[in-house]
Amino acid sequence: MRKYVIMGVQGSGKGTQSQLLAADLDIVHISVGDIFRWNVQNRTKMGAQVRRVMAAGELVGDDLVESVVRDRLTQHDWNHGFIIDGFPRNRRQAEFFLESYDIDGVIELDLPDSEVRRRVLNRRLCANCGVDYNLIANSPKVPGQCDLCERELTTREDDTEEALEVRLRDYHEQTNPALDLFRRKEYVITVDARPAPEVVQRDIRQRLGLPPMAESDHQAAKEAASA
Ligand code: AMP
Numbered sequence: 001m002r003k004y005v006i007m008g009v010q011g012s013g014k015g016t017q018s019q020l021l022a023a024d025l026d027i028v029h030i031s032v033g034d035i036f037r038w039n040v041q042n043r044t045k046m047g048a049q050v051r052r053v054m055a056a057g058e059l060v061g062d063d064l065v066e067s068v069v070r071d072r073l074t075q076h077d078w079n080h081g082f083i084i085d086g087f088p089r090n091r092r093q094a095e096f097f098l099e100s101y102d103i104d105g106v107i108e109l110d111l112p113d114s115e116v117r118r119r120v121l122n123r124r125l126c127a128n129c130g131v132d133y134n135l136i137a138n139s140p141k142v143p144g145q146c147d148l149c150e151r152e153l154t155t156r157e158d159d160t161e162e163a164l165e166v167r168l169r170d171y172h173e174q175t176n177p178a179l180d181l182f183r184r185k186e187y188v189i190t191v192d193a194r195p196a197p198e199v200v201q202r203d204i205r206q207r208l209g210l211p212p213m214a215e216s217d218h219q220a221a222k223e224a225a226s227a
Contacts, residue, residue, distance in 0.1 A: 002081035008109030011119035057163030094178035
């Protein structure tokens with residue numbers, strides 16, 4: 001059983017790195033942001049509650065976030081463990097988590113703010129098949145159109161300059177203290193998130209003492225690198 005937390009600013013590759021690790025270790029990837037986005041897309045009551053906060057790049061209230069995490073983890077579909085992404089975002093959430101679960105490691109993806117801005121503001125998404133594009137490293141063949149399903153690409157509602165500044169400020173002011181709490185317990189490994197995804201993944205595994213990536217996952221990482 002392995003329980004990991006992955007932390008890093010928007011655009012640092014938390015989703016990609018979590019998925020690679022989850023596929024290989026057969027653990028469940030839990031993204032709190034994805035749970036909220038699903039609720040917004042499906043117009044649930046919770047979605048209505050969080051939509052405006054998310055679009056502004058602000059943090060959802062701790063009580064709601066903690067109940068979402070608790071509910072998700074009580075599903076117990078994680079026999080081999082989990083990697084949780086986007087949580088905790090502040091000290092209170094970190095304390096809640098430490099009280100309830102023991103953790104094997106916290107992965108911090110380190111990316112300078114200038115690179116975050118470059119990545120996030122150039123990110124495009126296919127809402128139909130979920131593929132991420134990056135207009136710097138991997139533009140779609142036809143501008144604005146998904147290579148796979150040919151639907152129109154969109155921008156995440158919170159990938160605007162204004163929302164990004166709020167998220168960066170919150171990260172430095174609120175999430176860093178949560179990381180400090182984990183650091184004191186010597187859980188944290190910090191990995192440079194600037195290289196290509198497969199390099200970042202290799203570094204994560206080395207630092208966590210895990211075996212190198214399987215060949216099939218290596219291919220997936222390369223595809224993520226060109227995405
Ligand atoms: P993410 O995909 O992790 O960037 O999350 C998208 C948005 O969901 C954030 O900008 C917040 O509005 C909300 N959110 C996700 N996780 C949390 C959390 N742990 N605490 C508060 N808000 C969160």
